[in-house]
Amino acid sequence: MIDLKALRENPDLFITGAEQKGVDVDIPRLVELDAQIRALKAEQESLKAQQNKLAKEVGPQIGQLMGKMKSATGEEKSAIQAQVEQIKSAPAALKAQIQELDEKISAIEPDLTTIHLRIPQPADSDVPVGASADDNIELSTWAPNWWDKNKSFEANKGFKPRTHIELCTMHNLVDYPRGVKIAGSRSYILTGDGMRLHQAILRYAFDTMVNINGFKPMSVPVLVREEAMIGTAFFPGGKDQAYEVNETSRGGGQDMYLTGTGEVGLMGIHQDEILDEAELPLKMVTVSTCFRREAGAAGKDTAGLYRIHQFDKVEQVIIDVADEATSRKHHQSMMSFVQSLLQTLELPHRLLQCCTGDLGTKNADMIDIECWMPGRGDEDDAGTPAGDYGETHSASRLYDYQCRRLNMRYRQGGDAGKGPTTICHSLNNTVAASPRILIPLLEMHQNADGSVNIPSPLQPYMNGQSKIG
RNA sequence: GGAGCGGUGGCAGAGCGGUUGAAUGCGCUGGAUUCGAAAUCCAGUUGGGCUUCUGGUCCACGGGGGUUCGAAUCCCCCCUGCUCCGCCA
Known part of the structure; x- marks a missing residue:
């Protein structure tokens, strides 16, 4: 959520920001509604001020008259009664006017809120302007010394690669048909060493963040209220992507949503709190199951483990003071944690600067980390894939966009x-x-021969096993 | 799922229709006292919005609605915590 004050001062910044992100939102309309609502509220407030003032005067008067009334007789009584009614009439008139303004305000407010929530955070000026992921820019690449990224898999290793799908089948790592039987398309069952490897990488990543990088380990809810989704800025824009648990339809108090990332739970922890500056930065890590509808992805990456409805993710979050340089520094360090993790796993990867069109509404900047996947990319005549990078990480820098929605603040001391x-x-x-x-x-x-070497950091998590197959 | 009792400022905890944005205590900040400290005394100490900003004003006592001239206080709905019973991984 953007700061309305900042919008008033410089609407063009946000209009341009939305354009660059390809977000269609009527910002001039919001500026107009904002002016209207402030004028109405100012008017209403001055009426309320009068009302409050009157109420303070009227109270004791009425009290006094009521006191008199007790000892009064017939005629006196009705005279006092009339006086009381007289005194009451002035504030009553004000009340009607205030209510009228109230109605005008509540007629405008929903519109204002809707637009407000949809305005994206403008991208930082150093983020390249672009329409889609095609305009993203490669920042750097890394590969272990046994891998030359300019050569094909076969040229590097001396044999044609099998895709992960083939390898999974070969070693019974995944059971797709039964996964689909239970849960529908894009579902899977990790079996045997597949599940062990899955757990090993999660544990390795989690432990590294906790033991070496000093992040606080957390377990957070993955089934959350709408407020948490709005607060973390996944809603309203991303509502299509979240599974909804429709409790109200069966008489429950509220609908719940399955989170697509542990970020929702982590960021929600300190919602509505005023933090002590001394305890910042908060560095937290969680591992959670993530649920994504993948609406609109029909036909895309349908095979294999790439695009699925349910997965597990180790996620890192940092909350710190409102300072651009500090945010940028954290952004770099959070990426460096991933880079060194991937290096220890000997996985070639690159950093990709996302362009404005690929940032999402909440980010001022986002850098994806993509690992080289030999089984992706176009196939040649012999059916051998060329290999391609595939997104495995995404590092977001949000400034105060998310925390403003979450009402998460800090104070010196x-x-x-x-x-x-x-x-x-x-x-x-x-x-x-x-x-x-x-x-x-x-x-x-x-x-x-199709066997797979297990990178040494993962071996302790696999009971010392060094190879699959 | 049933029954009962609660949700008030950083914390604890009063108030239960009228100068109460809120007693009191703790904590915190400043001052006095002291060579210094403790103790003691005095003062200050919620957050947010709007504004014509050394000021004015509005909102908020879990959230929303209602009654009333006036609500933290009464009524309704929701959220939430605790205790007991039931069920249960």
Whole structure:
């Protein structure tokens, strides 16, 4: 959610920001509604001020008269009664006017809120302007010394690659048909070593974040209220992407939503709180099951483990003071955690600067990390895929966009401190999302006979096993 | 699922229709006292919006609606916590 004050001062910034992100939202209309509602409220407030003033005068008068009334007789009584009614009439007249304004205000407010929530955070000026993922820019690449990214898989390793789908079948790592039987398309069952590898990478990623990078381990709800989805800015825009548990239709108090990322739970923790500056930055990590409808992705990446409805993800979040330089620094460090993780797993990858059209509504900046997946890309005449990068991580820098919605603030010196409260800045990044990360793990570390080497950091999590198959 | 009792400022905890945005205590900040500290005393200490901003004003006592000239206080709905019973991984 953007700051309305900032919008008033510089609407063009937000209009341009929305255009660059390809978001269709009527910002001039909001500016207009905002002016209207403020004028109405100002008018209403001055009436309320009069009302409050009168109420303070009227109260004691009535009290006094009521006192007199008790000892009064017949005629006196009705005279006092009339006086009381007289006194009451002035505030009553004000009340009608206030109510009238109330109606005007509530006629405008829903519209205003709807537009307000949809205005995206303008991208930072150093984010390249572009329409879609095609305009993203490669920032850097990394590969282990045994891999030359300019050569084909076969040229690097001396044999043609099997896709992860073939490898999974070969070693019984995944059971797709039975997964689909239970839960429909894009569902799967990890079996045997498939499940073990899945758990190993999650544990490795989680432990690294906690033990080495000093993040606080958390378990958070994945079934949440709408407020949490709106607060974290996944709603209203992304409502199509979330599974809904429709409790109200069976008489429950509220509908719930399955989160598509642990970010929702982590960010929701300190909603509506004023944090002590001394306890910042908050660095938290969680591992949670993520649910995505993948609405609109029909026919895309239908095979394999790439695009699925349910997966597990280790997610990192940082909440800190409102300072651009600090946010940028955290952004870099959160990416570096991932880079070193991928390096220890010997997975070639690249950093991709997302352009404005690919940022999403809430980000000022986003950098994706993509791993090389030999089984992706176009196939040649012999049916061998060329390989391609596939997104495995996404590092977002949000400034105060999310925390403003969540009403998450901090103050110097904490509760006892002085000075104004300030809205926090937040950032988030994937650490490891599995089973998608199994794709490069299996495909990159496969041998000519189809067996797969397990990277050494994962071996302790697999009871010392060094190879699948 | 049933029954009962609650949700008030950073915390604890009063108020239960009228100068109450809120007693009191704790905490915190400043001052006095002291060589200094403790103790003591005095003062201050909720958040947010609008504004013609050394000021004015409105809103908020879980959330929303209602009654009333006036609501933290009465009524309705929802959320939520605790206790007991039931069920249960």
